[in-house]
Amino acid sequence: MQKIMVAVKRVVDYNVRVRVKPDGSGVVTDGVKMSINPFDEIALEEALRIRERGEAEEVIVVSIGASDCQQQLRTGLAMGADRAILVETGDRLEPLAAAQVLLKLIERESPELVILGKQAIDDDNSQTGQMLAALWDRPQATFASKLELTDGKATVTREVDAGLEVIEVDLPAVVTTDLRLNEPRYVKLPDIMKAKKKPLDTVPLADLGVGTDAQFKITNYAPPEQRQKGIMVEDVAGLVKALKDKGLV
Template sequence: MKILVPVKRVVDYNVKIRVKADGTGVELANVKMSMNPFDEISVEEALRQKEAGKAEEIVVVSIGPAKAEETLRTALAMGADRAILVETEDSVEPLAVAKILKGVVEAENPGLVILGKQAIDDDSNQTGQMLAALLKWGQATFASKLELGEGSAKVTREVDGGLQTIEVKLPAIVTTDLRLNEPRYASLPNIMKAKKKPLDKKAPADFGVDTAPRLKVLKTEEPGGRKAGIKVGSVAELVSSLKTAGIL
């Protein structure tokens, strides 16, 4: 089986982002960029399935600017076999990303697509579910365990109040949650080898997808702040403060 893993280049999760003063967005110039953490988990899961003999080839794909090649090289250094970059300098919404990915799936015919449950920049949590809808495939979102079988996959999902296990027919969409695995680091020799792995370049137009946004961003602003309160010296003082404030 072939596994397709879409990855997104986002602001590194350790960076404290800054909102532009003019309200037009978030400052992205000279900011460290990395692979979306949930996508790292997706790449890792695909690698583990391959290592377990359940998959033969792992193809990673990114839709984004020319620099997203770095993100794809990271995935190749982790162990993916080849990469596709659908290059666009525009910001592409989840619905359009899903439409492009549908085109990639039709060209590549994977038995499984593993995506991160959400990207940590726009926090939409939509692309996997949308891709499943467009392909008319089953979906297993927020996975914390994935067992690939013959013609189906058993997936344990993180839901409110605990876990749900479902069986989904293949081909299918799986989106990853935090506890699925701990992604590996790429070793230096593998980073060198990744530079020679094949990387195809495409454009959204190759898939006939219009990426014009459907959501018009009117403004981006800082969240309302919360002021620090007081330090209390003891448990007794804490309890009496809470009582005075009418909380207890």
């Protein structure tokens, strides 16, 4: 296959404990560490491994967002992507708009495979890959934990609630990644230096003709209800008594 396209989202790093602003207008992101969405990192790693096995020629990493998304694309290039495209916008895109933008890039690049994370850990929506597949009128294989390519087809093992489901899809197709697909590589310093020379194209969102008007209006952000800290017991007898007092055993 010629090309694999991987979409990555810049999100608050998964180690950051996200807090809601006191006025309920959003969450605190000032000065917070930002990273590639972990599932998207797995998506990129998978694409790189496919290329390294000689089953693909080129890996293109793309993102949508403000100019600071270039940091995450540079990380993607340092991991080994061949080139990067940033669709630049200051607006916050809902998944449907993101899928419409990605479809425009697909029309330009004609990849045979598009890999994304199964969800972004900020909005936890889990929608973009499925929507992209629908708009592209192509198969989707979501929550992948194993991906095999053979003559124009992908055999994908999916992590579903009932266990592992295996499906076969014709290429081109959209795959979204689950945790156990692979373990992404660490980026080494020389790779970061090399990545600076790799091409990173910027396309203004306006050039793609995709509207960004939000369909959903967020009117308030609130911290979750906290569970109260309970009691500590000394031993198993104490535990059993506490359970009995609550009528649980």
